[in-house]
Every structure is written in C-alpha cells, then in structure tokens.
Amino acid sequence: EAGVVQSPRYKIIEKKQPVAFWCNPISGHNTLYWYRQNLGQGPELLIRYENEEAVDDSQLPKDRFSAERLKGVDSTLKIQPAELGDSAVYLCASSLVHGGARGNEQFFGPGTRLTVL
C-alpha cells in the first residue's frame, strides 16, 4: 500500500513569491492534516480536513495561507506571498477517520522543505 505522497520534496523561492504544496493521502483515508515543522520544533497543525470540509483551520494564517481539498482526496496548501519566516518543513498526514489520535494513527508523508530567500 502506498503511503502519503507529497510534492515537491524541496522548494527554494524568493520572498514575496507564491508557492504551493501537494499531498495525496493514503487511499480511503477521510481525514487529512497539514502540519508545519520549524527547525528544532515539533510539527504544528495548520489545518485538518474531514473529507472536503476544513474542520479545524484555527492555526492557519489566513492572510497568506490557503488550502483546499477538492473531491475529498488530494489537497493543496498555498502560500502567497511567502515570507522569510515561512521557511520550514510542511508535512501532510492522513488517517482513516477523525480521531487520528484514538487508535487511528496519523500517517505522515515525507514533507516538503521550503526555503524562502
């Protein structure tokens, strides 16, 4: 079974440029998460989807970040415009049902390492 797929793996951009990350969750997983991991820190949740509905986006900086999950499968996370402080690893995860922490573990992709110059 294929795991969570993310692309690109690495991205280097100039500040003020837009950038987008793509995630394909494990087949059949209804819940999808985007996390941001800063250097030396643990992952922090940005947004969680149940199918195509964003059920928790309280930590998403909505002035510059946007996300979508059309048809409840693939998801895209966008930053426009990027700032120097956005340099981080962006992780996508999926789980079978909501409640990824209750025995329905969250499966993580390899992440996209973003560098903003």
Add this chain to the structure above:
Amino acid sequence: DQQVKQNSPSLSVQEGRISILNCDYTNSMFDYFLWYKKYPAEGPTFLISISSIKDKNEDGRFTVFLNKSAKHLSLHIVPSQPGDSAVYFCAASALGGNEKLTFGTGTRLTIIP
C-alpha cells in the same frame, strides 16, 4: 506556551542497554499520548500510544509509562539497537479537542554500537 515538553534535546545510549526518553505536559485535558519516531528526510512514524486510563503500554521492545499525577510520560526501549537512532517526538491530544496532536520538540537518540 509549550504544553508538551521534551527537555532532553539529545541522548546517547550503548547498544543493548535501555534507552529512556522523557516527556512532560502541562495541559490537564490531555488524555491520549503518543510517541512518533522520525528518520532524516522522512515524516514521523507512529510508534506507540497510551490512554490516560492506563499507566503502562507495552509493544515488543517499546514500553510507555504514564504518571498522570506528575504529568509525565516516558518511553523505554529495551534492548536498544542501532536502528533505533532517530528523533523521537512525544505528542498529546485532548478529548473534544478535534483530535489535534500537540507535539514536543523531540529528542535525538543515538545508539552507540
């Protein structure tokens, strides 16, 4: 406000010995705790978890202990193997918290052959 704390950034252990990784939390609402393991250039992978109604959960070489009164949990790896060298993250969630995982900052474990 760091609700989940891993105060040891790194730990070195001899192969075959016991590795003990520690985690403290401050939020009394947390009722489910997990450990994730992360290799370089890979995403975190689930290792073991424990509910707040238990004080111990064991899976092969891995055992997690929970001390609710002290708001402390620990991961024991016995015996430690070279393949265990990785960064270990402690995470917690609260019932009714939309299953949001709050992660610690991680501990880098190095197993010395």
